[in-house]
Amino acid sequence: MNNLQDEVIAFLSRPSSYGNANLPVERIETHGSVIFLQGDRAYKLKRAVAFAELDFRSLQSREKACQAELQLNRRTAPTLYLSLLSITRQTDGQLALNGCGQVVDWLVVMRRFPQDRLFDRMAVEGRLTEPMMEQLGAEIARFHAKAQITPSFGRLSDLYEEIEKNHREMSRYHLILDAATIAAIAHASRTLLQSLTDCLEERRRAGRVRRCHGDMRLANICLLDDQPTLFDGIEFSERIACIDVLYDLAFVLMDLQHHGLHRLSARLLSSYINHSGVEEDCKPLALFLSLRAATRCFSLAGAALRHADPCKRYEKRAEALQLMHQALSDLQGENPILNHLAMTGAASYT
Incomplete structure (x- = not known):
């Protein structure tokens, strides 16, 4: 963070900056952004x-990222992503929203929604339902069907790189994660990927690698106007977002399973397959689920070490350990969702 952005954040934290000093400003911080909530709007x-x-150090890069976020996320949430707004330096030296002075930063303006409509919160509170999964599967299938085909991405080398990245990052947290299990995950992942070479290349040539969401976790899905809505997709990296559609779907399937919602995960996959309009070969799904679990594992392990609250540290550590074992179980053919679909015949596994 630089001094200018400190000033911008202080400006955006004041209710008077938005023209209505009577409405408080709430702030949500992530590693890559700060979201300011006031009234019926969210400013990112x-x-x-x-x-x-990602590299957002220059004003130009942040403007480009804001434009891309608006454009890409309107594919799934056109009524949620509203506009871009500049922050300007006026002649008196003060900052203003969309003023006439020099632009010092940019905001993505979004429609605000209640935080209890986020699917991760609904999962914890037991408020997700099978009809919601049916709707969500149909929406993801619609989104993937219209997404840009990107055959220059999603190659085997990209997936090998993901395996090595997961192994490297998980190994950093040896105080939390077991080294032998980490090594077993990496070895089994490499072996399974090698066996899927022909299948994955055929899928790429058939147009199954597309400009997807890229971060389809429950935290990035909300219930908006009574419809499951994907938001906050990856705008800053084509490598992360241009992937096999099943790899995109695997994140939310894995997340549901992580919350113990195996029946809902199976219902979501069944709905997706039924609405996809193409014959979907789910053979790579075990690998994709494991990769997603491993990625989430090291993210939570890092959060456990950084958190100041002992209770939160313990919670994140427990989640990271669970995901580590989940990643290995996926590779050993012990995933309930795959067993369920194999028995019901909703998809083909060869």
Whole structure:
């Protein structure tokens, strides 16, 4: 974070900056953005930071990312993503929203929705239902059918890179995660990927690699106007977002299973297959589920070490351990969703 953004954040934290000093401002912070909530709007600011997959340090890069976020997320949430808004420096030196002075930063303006409509919260509270999964499966299938085909991505080398990244990142957290289990996950992943070479290449050539959502976790799905709605897709990395459609779907399937919602996960997959309009070969799904679990595992392990609250540290540590074992179980053919569909004949496994 730089001094200018500190000033911008202070400005956006004041109710008077939005023209209505009577409505409080709430703030949500992530590693890549700060979201300001006031009234019926949410204002998303890109942090001036750089990580492995993104670099928002320049004003130009943040403007480009905001434009891409608006465009890409309108594919799934056109009534949620409203516009872009500039933050300007006026002649008196003060900051203003969409003023006439020099632009110092950019915001994505979104329609605000109640936080209890987020699917991760609904999962914890037991409020997700099978009809919702039926709707969600149909929506994801519609989205994937219309998404841009990107055959230059989703190659075997990209998936091998994901396996090695997961192994490398999980190994950093040896105080939490078991080294032998991490090694077993990496070895089994490489072996399974090698056996899927022909299948995955055929899927890529057939147009199953597309510009997807890229981060389809329960936390990035909400109930908007009584419809399951995908939002906050990846805009900053084509490598992350241009993937096999089943790899995209695997994130939410894995997340449901992580919450113990195996029946809902199976219903979602069945709905997706039934609405996809193509014969879907789910043979790579075990690998994709394991990769998603491993990625989420090291993310939560890192959060466990960073958290100041001992209770939160314990909670994140427990989740990371559960996901580590889930990643290995997927590779060993012990995933309930695959067993369920194999028995019902809703998809073909060869």
